[in-house]
Amino acid sequence: xxxxxxxxxxxxxxxxxxxxxxxxxxxxxxxxxxxxxxxxxxxxxxxxxxxxxxxxxxxxxxxxxxxxxxxxxxxxxxxxxxxxxxxxxxxxxxxxxxxxxxxxxxxxxxxxxxxxxxxxxxxxxxxxxxxxxxxxxxxxxxxxxxxxxxxxxxxxxxxxxxxxxxxxxxxxxxxxxxxxxxxxxxxxxxxxxxxxxxxxxxxxxxxxxxxxxxxxxxxxxxxxxxxxxxxxxxxxxxxxxxxxxxxxxxxxxxxxxxxxxxxxxxxxxxxxxxxxxxxxxxxxxxxxxxxxxxxxxxxxxxxxxxxxxxxxxxxxxxx
Numbered sequence: 001x002x003x004x005x006x007x008x009x010x011x012x013x014x015x016x017x018x019x020x021x022x023x024x025x026x027x028x029x030x031x032x033x034x035x036x037x038x039x040x041x042x043x044x045x046x047x048x049x050x051x052x053x054x055x056x057x058x059x060x061x062x063x064x065x066x067x068x069x070x071x072x073x074x075x076x077x078x079x080x081x082x083x084x085x086x087x088x089x090x091x092x093x094x095x096x097x098x099x100x101x102x103x104x105x106x107x108x109x110x111x112x113x114x115x116x117x118x119x120x121x122x123x124x125x126x127x128x129x130x131x132x133x134x135x136x137x138x139x140x141x142x143x144x145x146x147x148x149x150x151x152x153x154x155x156x157x158x159x160x161x162x163x164x165x166x167x168x169x170x171x172x173x174x175x176x177x178x179x180x181x182x183x184x185x186x187x188x189x190x191x192x193x194x195x196x197x198x199x200x201x202x203x204x205x206x207x208x209x210x211x212x213x214x215x216x217x218x219x220x221x222x223x224x225x226x227x228x229x230x231x232x233x234x235x236x237x238x239x240x241x242x243x244x245x246x247x248x249x250x251x252x253x254x255x256x257x258x259x260x261x262x263x264x265x266x267x268x269x270x271x272x273x274x275x276x277x278x279x280x281x282x283x284x285x286x287x288x289x290x291x292x293x294x295x296x297x298x299x300x301x302x303x304x305x306x307x308x309x310x311x312x313x314x315x316x317x318x319x
Contacts, residue, residue: 007196007266010179012152016199017171019155022085029081037074093137097169098130101139104147104160104182107189107294108257108270115213122212123245125257126270128197131205132172140166148184151197157183172199179271188293194271208264215248216260216318231314234307243296246318256296264319269294281312 008014015024044066093099101112113122130136140149142160149168150157158168172178182193200208232249235241241250247260262268265275269291273279283290285300285308300308 007177007179008153010152010181014153016153016176016178017155017173019170020153021173023156026082026085033074091167093167093169094135097135097137099137099139100128100130101141102128102149102160104140104142104144104149104186104193106144106187107182107193107291109193109195110143110257113209113212115209117210118213120213122209123254123258124212124261125259125265126195126267127265128195129205129208130170130172130197130199131202132175132199134202135169135171138168138170140168145186146184147182147186147193149180150183151178151180151195153178154180154197159184172197175199175201177266189291192270192272192291194267196266196271198266211264211319212261216246225313227310227313228317229314230307231310231312234303234311235314238299238303238307238311240311259315260318262318263316277309277312277316280315281308284308284311 008016012020012024012027015021099114103110103112109126109128111124111126111128113124114120115122138149138158140158140160141164142162144162146162147160148157149160151170154172155168155170158166160166177196177198180195180197182190186193235246236250241252243253243256244259245251245254247258263275267273268275268279268283269287272291273283284303286298287294287296288298303311
């Protein structure tokens with residue numbers, strides 16, 4: 001298992017890029033400042049109580065000092081600090097930015113890239129890969145209800161609204177995998193509306209994107225096992241392609257996640273379970289038990305166990 005395949009704990013305190021570094025710095029300054037102000041107020045309260053017998057401080061001092069001078073100084077300092085330490089948000093993408101489109105669905109993520117070699121659109125799901133050190137300009141939208149895109153270790157969150165495209169500029173400063181989470185309650189499976197962002201070195205990312213642009217049958221070989229061949233036939237026979245596209249095999253519908261290279265992803269069901277043959281077969285058979293309310297029904301009662309295992313074997317080798 002590579003270092004980038006192990007997701008770091010989801011935490012804004014583990015900043016992994018310039019935007020997240022800025023937000024963490026601002027959070028620390030605000031927390032320390034609020035603590036000092038609270039301590040100062042408590043100290044003044046103690047002094048006021050102690051001076052009661054020796055004569056109270058005049059009302060004018062409280063109004064001018066605590067009601068005018070102090071708030072003015074604090075607000076002015078915060079304004080200057082925020083202007084000096086503003087995150088690099090921009091209304092248009094930088095010239096060297098990678099542009100990634102993300103659409104929220106109940107309850108999965110659709111991710112779109114543009115292949116620089118051919119200009120073709122590359123569609124994947126529930127996992128985002130980005131190059132280290134390059135700004136990534138996200139176009140964020142929703143197909144149904146309000147979602148919110150939030151990867152704490154890389155930066156701030158942005159709401160995803162139906163009929164509108166929002167933008168967010170992020171950047172990874174080192175290789176790694178970071179967990180993200182929908183930050184707006186979107187329905188029954190909001191808690192399992194997760195995604196992972198994998199940051200790789202630029203050469204590795206370019207190779208990955210080129211592989212993702214190819215159809216699934218380009219990676220299949222004539223030496224595929226009989227079980228894998230049966231899995232492909234079972235996938236079509238049981239009409240899994242009615243909802244899922246596998247480019248090069250069936251492209252009839254895009255209701256569910258694109259499965260063209262599903263075997264290369266780290267998790268299934270938007271971060272619900274790890275991606276391996278056993279979990280994949282269990283996911284197809286018991287979807288509603290693993291993720292109640294998901295748009296995909298459990299297929300254990302209608303697909304024979306042997307077919308489930310073959311479908312899992314075929315999908316696993318789609319990398």
